[in-house]
Amino acid sequence: MILAVLMLTASMAKAQPLTVEQFVEQVSTLAARVNESHVQKDYLAMLEATQEVTALYGRLGEDGRKTYAFLTQQIDYAQTVAYTQLGRTEEALAAFERVLDSGYTKYNVADSEPDLAPLRENPKFKALLERIKEYDQAAVLRAARGYRADVPRPEFTYQTPEAEGLQALRAEFNLDSIAGSGDEISRIKNLMTWVHNTVRHDGSHDANSARNASALIAYFRESGQGVNCRMLSIILNECYLAMGFSSRFIVCLPQVDGSDSHVINSVWSQTLGKWLWMDASFNAWMTDEAGNLLSIEEVRQRVIDEKPLFLNEEANWNGNPWSKEEYFEGFMLPYLYWFECPAVSAYDMETKRDGKTYVRLCPPGFYGLKTVGNPYISNDPAWFWQKPE
DSSP states (O other): TTTTTGGGGGGGGGSOOHHHHHHHHHHHHHHHHHHHHHHHHHHHHHHHHHHHHHHHTTTTTTHHHTTTTTTHHHHHHHHHHHHHTOHHHHHHHOOOOHHHHHHHHHHHHHHHOOOGGTTTTTTHHHHHHHHTGGGGGHHHHHHOOOOOOOOOOOOOOOOOOHHHHHHOOOHHTTTHHHOOOSSSHHHHHHHHHHHHHSSOOTTOOOOOSSSSSHHHHHHHHHHHHOOOOHHHHHHHHHHHHHTTEEEEEEEEESSSSOOOOEEEEEEEHHHHHEEEBTTTTTTBBOOTTTTBBBBHHHHHHHHHHOOEEEEHHHHEEEEEEEOOOIIIIIGGGGSSEEEEEESSEEETTTTOTTTOOOEOOOOOOOOOOSOOOSEEEEOOHHHOOOOOO
């Protein structure tokens, strides 16, 4: 989804001068052309559309150029792809160098981008990639100290579907019909897809409502405002619990300091005898080369072991398809360094966090950065990912 960021700029044009509004309107149209041309593999049309964006950017005033400076990196990356596929290697390398000069650090995206495969053995391309090798997130995981066993203290518990709040949720949204009458895996997937399609994801918005599935869905339907990944994971978690699946929402976090994280669900499959990766924000799950569904733990280990990973073709962000390179290497990979979740998985457990126990799984010597209360820190993945009782 080249230039996906451009498709979001229309929402940023609040109280801007007319020239900026015109820029945003035209760039949004051009972004759609870029993406469509990329899907159709019409790389000449793709290149022409990016050049039009560049020309429009040059017509902005100084303030406008500062506001939309982030687009130049997206434009240059798209031009790198177009030039590469058109066989114009020198222009592709020049465009990629501009990408790096603008502060680009997504080593794993550039290193795995299928559209850049013709450059992979080019000595100059290799040298350019080496400039951002320090940002190789797979290498960060491999360099982390190995996990070790510790003395577990909190007990993980999963509320049963007989709980009053879960019974009401199941009835309110007719979850039995949504899950369907198929096998366990199809029911797990159906519930996630329903949550994904029912509530729009907006990573910048924390819902002003109680933190339970019923309240969050009502909030979206009444306000039209999407909710962030934690809210979506709370909804899906409670839907799974209501249908009798043991489930937790897992906050996935990077090694570096900052506020970034991504929250997904880990649901236990009795059929497969393991936890499964389910991401309602992107309708996404991960598999191995044989199509076997993977857990968060398995995905992390396969990165360390340099084994292939695959993304389901239905994965998308608010209706826009995402490739494995965009979703995993470009987005999710840094967030596999450490994890946090509540010890108790239950309906409405996050509306009030006071007195709740949160558990972290960290590499030895690392304790996590953000704090929710006084979390219990474990270095033992076997305990953290234990089979639910």
